[in-house]
Amino acid sequence: MFNKTLIIGLGLIGGSILQSIIDHRLVNHLYAVDFDKFVIQNAISEKLITSGDDDLLALAKTGVLKDCNCIIIAVPAFALKAIFAKIKTAIDDKLLPNDIIISDTASTKGNILKDAFDIFGRLPPNLVLAHPIAGAEKSGFMARDGNLFKASRLIICPHDFNDKQAVDKITTLWQAFGASVDFMPADKHDEVLALTSHLPHLLSYALTFQLAKDEESLNIFRYAGGGFRDFSRISASSPIMWHDIFLANKQAVLQGLENYQAILNQLKTDIENDNSEKLLQTFEIAKNAREHFGRLLVEKEKLKNGS
C-alpha cells in the first residue's frame, strides 16, 4: 500500500498496527519512533522495522523519511500537539514530504483538530483522524497482536478540508487489518465515545472512590461480589491517562454526565415514590439494550475467530 510508513508510539496500539502491517505485507519499509529506546532497539533487532529513534527529528535528519508516504501517530491525545509541531518542523526542513499522509489513533478528536489547526495554521488535507475501538488487558509493545483489529470497529472522522484520496488510503489500510470502518464527524465521535467509554470510567471511579472513603474504609470491599468486581474493574485504569481524556473531551463528557444525572434523579424519585411501573420499565429497556449489546459481542467474537 505504501512504500514507506513511520509509526510514532510503539505501545499496544502502535505495536499492533506495526504487526498488522507486517502480517499483511502492506508496506515495504517501516520506521518507528518511541520514547523508549529499548523498544526501538528490540524492533530493529527483530527486523520489524528498518530503523527508528527515540526522537522524530533525529530520525528525520538521517534523511530516510524524505520520501515517507504515511505517518501513524499512536500516542495519547495530549501528546499529539508536540508531535504535530515536530512534523511541521520536519516538513519545513524538507525532511518529510509536504503531502505525507498523517493519521492517528487517539480516543478524542475535537481537541486533535484544534491542535492541528494551532500548529499547521489550517487543517492539513492529508491529516486523517482515525480511532480504533480496540484494546486488551495487557499494554505495551510486547503485548502487540496482529489480530487486535480483526473484526473490530474503526472510526474515521473526516474534516471539511480532507483530501479524499488520503481518507481512502487510511480506510483501505484499516480494512486490510480486518477492521470495519465507519465515518462520523469529530464532534459526533466525541459524543459517542463520551457515552460508551469515558462516562463509564468516570462513574466507576466515582463509586470506588465513594467506597474507599467510607468510614469503615477498605473493610467494606470484603463484602463486594461479582457485580461490583466487573463494574469497578475500569477504576483500576491509569489515572493520568483518564484525567487527560476527561479534559480532552470535556464538553462531551460534561454533557453526557448531565444527562446521566437527570436519569439518576428520575430513578431516585421513582424509588422514593415506589413507582414500580416506571422502575420496571427503565430496567427492562436497559436489560434489552444490554442483551442487544451482548449479541453484538458474540457476533464480533465469531467474526474474529473466522467463522
Added chain:
Amino acid sequence: MFNKTLIIGLGLIGGSILQSIIDHRLVNHLYAVDFDKFVIQNAISEKLITSGDDDLLALAKTGVLKDCNCIIIAVPAFALKAIFAKIKTAIDDKLLPNDIIISDTASTKGNILKDAFDIFGRLPPNLVLAHPIAGAEKSGFMARDGNLFKASRLIICPHDFNDKQAVDKITTLWQAFGASVDFMPADKHDEVLALTSHLPHLLSYALTFQLAKDEESLNIFRYAGGGFRDFSRISASSPIMWHDIFLANKQAVLQGLENYQAILNQLKTDIENDNSEKLLQTFEIAKNAREHFGRLLVEKEKLKNGS
C-alpha cells in the same frame, strides 16, 4: 448438626445449600419446598431430599416436620413475609416445633426484621438472619454447587432478642460450608450492601438506559468496548428482582445514591475547572482501592482452590 432440616426455595442458593449440607453430611433428613414441582420431583428422585412439596403447609400436614430442627428460607426478600405467615400457621397448628431455628439468605435485612415482627408480633429468638455473599453466572437448581460458599463471606445480622445458641448453630453451619462468617447489625448490613451491590446495579442500569434512549438508539453500542462491556454486564440482571431489592432497601439505597451524586457533582466541577490535581487525587484513591479489592479477590480464589 441437625437431625431434620427444611429448605424453602431450591434456586441457585437454596440448591447450593442443599448440596453443601449433603457433601458435608451435616443433616440426617432433608426436606424441601419449591413452587416448581419438577424441581422437587427431581430432588426426590435423585435422593437428595426425603420428601418435599410445592406448598409448605401441605408438606407440614403430612407430619414429617413436627420434629424439624431448622428451616432455611432461600427466596427473594419480598417473598419472605408470606413464608413467615405460613410458618406461623404451621407452628400454631403444632406442625412445626415452637423452637425451630429459622434462617434466610436474603440480600436486605431491615425489611425482613419488619416482616417478621409484623407476622410473629415480636422478633422470634430463633430467627437468625444470614446473607451469603455468593453468586454465579448461572441460576436455578441445576446450577447448584456444593463449593459455592467455600471461601466466601457470610454476614449474620443478630437482632436484640436473638437466642445465642440459635445464632451459634447457623454460624457453625455456614462455617462447615467453608464460609467466613461476619456479624453486623441489620441496618449496617443494608448500608454496606447498598454501596457494594445495589448502587452498582442502579448505576449500570442508568447508563445502559441512557445509551438505549440515545437518538441513534442501539447503533451506538457498536462503538462500545471492553470497559462498557464489564461496567454494563449487571444491567442485564432481572428487572423484577432488582426492582424488589431497591424498594426493600430503599433508605440505604437512597442515602448511598445521594452521597454518590455529591461525588459526581464534585467531579463535574473539577473537570469544568481543569482541576487536574483534584482529579488525579480522586482517581488515584479509586485505583488504589480497586487494586486492594483485586488482591482480596486473588486471596479468595486461592482459598477456594485450597492452596
